[in-house]
Amino acid sequence: MKPFLRSLLAGLVISSALVATFMGIGSWKRIQREREAWALTPVVIASKKIAVGETITFELLSQRSIPAQFATGSMVRPDEVSTVINRSPTVPLEAGDPLLWAAFADHSATDACFSAIAPKVRAAGVTARQETIARFAKRLGSPLPAPEPSPVPQADASGNISIVVLTADVPEGKVLEESMLAAAAYPKEWVTASLIPADRLRELIGTRTLVPLQAKDPLRWQMLDDAERPRRAASCTLEASSAQEQARDRSTREESAAFGRGKEAPQ
Amino acid sequence: MIALGLVAGMVVGGIGSGVLVGAMGFFAARSAGQEAREGWNLVPAVVAARALEPGEKPSRDAFAQRAVPEQLLTASVVKPDSVAYVTDQMITVPLHSGDLVHWGFFSVTRGGLELESPQDFKIWEACETARAASPTAARRERTPEVIRTRLSSVPAGEGP
Numbered sequence: 001m002k003p004f005l006r007s008l009l010a011g012l013v014i015s016s017a018l019v020a021t022f023m024g025i026g027s028w029k030r031i032q033r034e035r036e037a038w039a040l041t042p043v044v045i046a047s048k049k050i051a052v053g054e055t056i057t058f059e060l061l062s063q064r065s066i067p068a069q070f071a072t073g074s075m076v077r078p079d080e081v082s083t084v085i086n087r088s089p090t091v092p093l094e095a096g097d098p099l100l101w102a103a104f105a106d107h108s109a110t111d112a113c114f115s116a117i118a119p120k121v122r123a124a125g126v127t128a129r130q131e132t133i134a135r136f137a138k139r140l141g142s143p144l145p146a147p148e149p150s151p152v153p154q155a156d157a158s159g160n161i162s163i164v165v166l167t168a169d170v171p172e173g174k175v176l177e178e179s180m181l182a183a184a185a186y187p188k189e190w191v192t193a194s195l196i197p198a199d200r201l202r203e204l205i206g207t208r209t210l211v212p213l214q215a216k217d218p219l220r221w222q223m224l225d226d227a228e229r230p231r232r233a234a235s236c237t238l239e240a241s242s243a244q245e246q247a248r249d250r251s252t253r254e255e256s257a258a259f260g261r262g263k264e265a266p267q
Numbered sequence: 268m269i270a271l272g273l274v275a276g277m278v279v280g281g282i283g284s285g286v287l288v289g290a291m292g293f294f295a296a297r298s299a300g301q302e303a304r305e306g307w308n309l310v311p312a313v314v315a316a317r318a319l320e321p322g323e324k325p326s327r328d329a330f331a332q333r334a335v336p337e338q339l340l341t342a343s344v345v346k347p348d349s350v351a352y353v354t355d356q357m358i359t360v361p362l363h364s365g366d367l368v369h370w371g372f373f374s375v376t377r378g379g380l381e382l383e384s385p386q387d388f389k390i391w392e393a394c395e396t397a398r399a400a401s402p403t404a405a406r407r408e409r410t411p412e413v414i415r416t417r418l419s420s421v422p423a424g425e426g427p
Binding site: 003004005006007008009010011012013014015016017018019020023024026027028030031034035037038039052064066067070072073074080083084087090091092093094095096097098100101102103104105106107109110113114117118121122125245248249252253256257259260 | 268269270271272273274275276277278279280281283284285287288289291292293295296299300303304307321335336338339341342343344359360361362363365366367369371372374383386387389390391393394395396397398400408411412414415417418419
């Protein structure tokens with residue numbers, strides 16, 4: 001055999017052996033990893049639905065084998081099951097749910113705080129709402145006045161009536177500016193006394209919207225109120241809800257902080 | 268001439284055996300994987316993409332979708348099409364990365380603790396925040412291991 005062929009054959013054998021060994025080891029490890037990930041591991045599951053606060057007994061639990069890759073460190077293993085017997089979960093469990101340590105999280109301190117301060121926070125909100133409504137009613141006289149009717153304007157020669165529409169999207173509670181308003185021609189059949197004639201556009205500058213509106217929406221008297229001296233029931237509701245929310249937020253802040261310090265909040 | 272033959276042989280042998288053994292390894296691993304997962308029907312579920320602590324309001328990237336055995340997908344588990352309902356909601360328990368996300372982990376409705384309105388949840392959140400900030404309040408259980416340690420050390424009936 002020629003020396004070239006001998007060396008070629010030797011090179012083939014050496015490199016084939018080396019590559020096959022390294023790649024073989026790599027493939028074997030990959031196969032092992034795959035098998036380990038799917039090897040079965042036993043975990044504890046709820047055999048029946050378990051409600052919050054229910055005492056856990058052996059009858060409510062069973063064992064299930066699942067692939068190891070899905071058995072996280074949060075799951076209770078069969079050799080630890082005695083740890084959870086005669087305890088109560090703080091989250092509900094459905095039949096088949098793996099039992100998690102998280103289901104026994106201790107919320108007692110937070111729950112005690114909630115139970116102590118929730119009635120005070122609710123009461124603060126209700127008081128603020130009632131006081132706001134009372135102030136509103138006193139300011140206007142009772143009952144709250146209804147919107148005044150406005151006559152339907154005359155149509156032009158082409159049968160259209162010019163009314164006020166919005167040029168931009170406007171959120172609830174926005175004070176209208178001139179740039180947000182424009183006139184648009186509407187067929188007279190569509191125009192009712194609720195729509196606002198274009199010749200009264202300037203009167204709308206500085207009024208407040210009671211509902212969120214979109215560009216091109218025709219404005220209606222019922223959607224607007226005086227920004228300085230609101231008089232509509234919707235304004236009263238908005239004001240009362242806002243006052244209630246603010247009072248609740250303030251009370252929640254104060255009471256929870258006081259509870260954290262172990263003291264009553266100043267009234 | 269000998270060196271050239273050796274190098275040529277090594278190159279040809281390396282490439283040839285690499286392709287052959289690589290293909291064999293790939294198919295063997297795929298076959299082993301298919302064999303191992305036989306009998307397990309996988310369905311998508313929402314899992315924690317990272318460890319989560321109670322009191323956190325996890326954003327969308329704190330959750331991931333993972334195929335899990337259908338036996339684990341009970342009514343408690345959040346499905347991928349519902350993940351928006353738990354995004355940015357306060358979680359009340361600690362989780363490991365990869366743990367299935369349950370609806371109950373975001374609820375505070377327990378015996379003697381009833382929410383009268385959705386706004387009441389703000390009170391519970393404030394209490395949880397105040398507890399975390401307080402140096403004197405009971406320490407928050409930040410990981411499942413802390414809960415396991417407590418349960419192992421405190422006999423049932425003598426603690427929470």
